[in-house]
Amino acid sequence: MVYFILKRLIQSVFVMLAVALIAFSLFRFVGDPVSQMTGVETSVEDRERLREDLGLNDPFALQFYRFSSDMLRGDFGFSYRTRQPVSEMIATRLPATLELGIVSLIISLLVGIPAGVFTALRPRGFATQAILLTTLVGVSIPTFVIGIVLIFLFGVQLGWLPTFGRGGTTDLGGWTTSFLTVDGWRSLILPALTLGVYQLTLTMRLVRAEMLEVMRSDYIRFATARGIPYRKLHFKHALSNTMIPVITIIGLQFGGVIAFSIVTESVFQWPGMGLLFLESIRFVDIPVMGVYLVVIAFFFVLVNLLVDMLYILIDPRLRVKEAS
C-alpha cells in the first residue's frame, strides 16, 4: 500500500512537469506582462529594462528550466501583479475553493444518491419524470447563467442571501473557513448550489442506471425471495454494489470541480483560486498562472489516488488481490 502511494506520488511529479511545460509554452500567447505592469508614462527604456530583469527575453527553454527548477526547490516566485509570493497567494485562496468544492460535492451526493435510488425504484412514476426533466434542464444551462439566476432570485428579489463574496470567515491559523459563522454559510449556499448542479445530475443518473442494472440481477431476486426487508435490500445489498463506478466518476469529477470552479467563483466574486487565476490571466501574471496549473495537476493526481484507495475499502475482492 505504502509502495503504491509512493509510486503514485513520484508519477505525480512527472505529470506536474508535463503540465508546466504545456502551460509555459502557451503563456507567450496570453499577452505581454510588461505592458500590464507599467504605467502609460513609463519610458520604452524602463520597460525594456524590466523585461530584461524578469528574464522575458531569455529563450523559452531557459525560462522553463528556471521556473521548474525553482518550483522543485519549493520556490514559487513572485506575482507580477501584486509582487506577493505566489505560494502565499495560492495558500490564502485555497481554502475558499476547497470549501466550496467540498460543500458542492456533499450537496450533490446527499441529493443525488437518494434521488438516483428513488428514480430507479419507481422508473415510471410522475415524480421520477419530473426529477429527470428538471435536472436535465439544470445541466443544459451554462453555469454562469445558473449563478446569475440564483443571485437575482435569492439575492436581489427575495433578499435572503448575499450576492457575492464569502461573508463572515474565521481564520484558523492560515486557513480561513466559512463553516463557523452563519454569514459564512449563507454566502456559501448559492455558489455551492451553482457548482453542484452538474455533479448532482451526474451522480443521480449514474446511481439510477447502476441501480436499474443491479435490481435485475439474480442475487437481488433471491434476496427478495428470502424476504429481506426492502429498505435493507435497496440500500445495503443493491446500492453498495453500484458504488464502484459512482465513486470513480465522482472522484474524477471532483478534480474538475476544483479546477473549473473558475466560472462560479467569477460570478459570485468568490475569493478562491479560480478567481485568482482569472485575475492573473487578465494581467498576464505568468508566475501565478504557472503555479496554479501545476497545483491543479497535483490535485487531479491526488484525487485519483484517493479514488483508488477508496476502491480497496469498498470492494473486498480488491483487498484480497492486494494481499496476495
Next chain:
Amino acid sequence: MTRATRLRSTTLAALMSLTATAGMAETFRYATTTDPQSMDPHAVSSAPVLSFLNNIYEGLVRRGRDMSIEPSLATSWEPLKGENGWRFNLREGVTYHDGAEFTAQDVLFSYERASSEESDVRSWFAPVSEVRVVDDYTVDFVTTSPNPLFPDSIANFMILDSGWAEGNDAARPARDAENFASRNTNGTGPFTLASRDPGVETRLTPFDEWWDDDMGNVTEAILTPIGNAATGLAALISGDIDFIEPVPVQDIAQVSGRDGLTVVQGEETRIIMFGFGHEHDALLYSDETTDVNPFQDARVRLAVAHAIDVATIDRVVMRGLIEPASQLVPAGISGYSEANADRPAYDPDRARALLAEAGYPDGFSFGLKCTNDRYINDEALCRAAASMLAAVGMDAQLTTIPVRNYWEQLRADDYDMYLLGWSPGTFDMEHPVRFLLHTQDDEAKLGSWNFGNYSNARVDELLPQIQQELDPATRQGMMDEVVEITQDEVAYVPLYTQPLIWAMKDTIDVTQRADNFFMLRWVTVN
C-alpha cells in the same frame, strides 16, 4: 446559565450594539472592477492604485473637485530665482498616521524613492536635475529647463515618511518582490488603512489628525473588487454595497429605473480615436492593395473622418452619453484649442470624393485593429465604424483582441489602422503632444505611444517650446498651431470623449472628478 448572568450578558450585548451603531454610523461599501494591486504609491503607476492611494497619501499639490491644482502638503510654490525650477513652501504641523512629523527631508526622500530605477513613476521627474532641502519646511526642485507645468505634473507624487520607509526596509519601491510598503501604508492623508486582504477586501478609517477639514462623513470605507459587471449590479440592487463603478452603458436603465438608486454620469477626459500606420509602406491586411499604404495620404485619412458618423455611434452604441471630439483633448483641458474646435462633419459623399481624388475610386480593403476589453463598448464601436467605412468603399477587416495582447501588437506595427484611447495624465494638451504627436524618440522619451510614428518637424520643434513657455497666451498660440497642423494632416481621427458612469444608493453624495479618481473624503452618506 443562571438568570442573573443571562440578564447581565443581555444588557452587555445591548450596550455593545448601542455603542457599535453609534461608532459605525456611516459605513460605506464600494466596489470597483480592479483591486489596487499595491499599496506602494511609487511601485505601480496605474489608475486604480493612484486613485485609491490618494485617500491615504498626499502630494505637495493636489487636484480639487474641478481638477484645478491646489495646495496640499505645500502651502505655496514659486519659480526659483536665478535658476530653473520651483520652490515649495511646506505645510507645518502635519503628521503621518503613525504620529511622525512631516518635514522637507521626507520630500527629498520621496523624490529619491520615486525617481529610482525601481519606481514606475520616475518619468514624472525626468525634467528634475536636483532637489535641495533649504530648511525643514522649504524644498527646491531644480529643473534642467524652465518648466511651468512641473507643479501640475506631480499631483500624484505621494510623500512617504522617510523614517517609516527606511525603518521597514522599504526605502525603494518593490519591483520584483513585495516589501513592507506593498501592503502597509503611512501617509498624511484623510484615511488610514485599517485592514487589507488583497483582491478581497480593503478597509479604510478616517484619520482624525488630518490637517484639512474638507471631509465627508464616512467613518469606515470598505472596498471590494467585483470583476463581473452583473455581480456588481446585483450587489448594488440588493443593497449589499452602496456604490459601484463603472456601470456598463447598457445597464444604466437597470439602475436608474429603481427606487433608491441613482446614476451619476459625466465625461472622462479620455479621447477615443483612430490612428494610422504613417510609416508603413504597404498595407498588411489588404486583399488587393499590397504595394502602397493609402493611409499615408492625408486625403484618405480625412475620408476616414468624414465617413464615420459619431452621432449615430453615440445613439446606437453609447446611448447618447458621448461628446464628439475635434482634437486630442476635450474642451476644458488647458491647451485645448478653441480656434480648432470644429471636427470633420459626417459626409460620406465627400469621403468618396476624397478617396477618388487620392486614386482609390473603388476604395480598398485594410485591417482595423481594436481592443475588446479596454474602452467602453470598444468592440461595438469598431463594428459600427467598420460598416460606416465600408459604405464609402473602405473595407475594414476588423480584428478585436484583449488589451493584454494589444499594445504588443501595435508596438510590433501589426495593424493598418487602430483604435486608441488617451487621457492626458497632466490635464494639459502638452501630454498627448509629447506621447502621441512627437516623432518616436526612445532616447529622449518622446512619442512613446505614437505607434504609427506620425512625424512633423514643426510639431517636434514646438513641443520643447510649449514645455518651457511661461506666458499663457504665447503658449496657447503654439498649442493652436500644433492642433491646426495635426488636424490638417489628420494625424489621428479623434472621435469622442468617453463617459464616466457611476451608480450608487441615492442617499449618497459623491464628487465625480474627470480623471475618474474616487475621493472618499468627498463622500457623504445621508
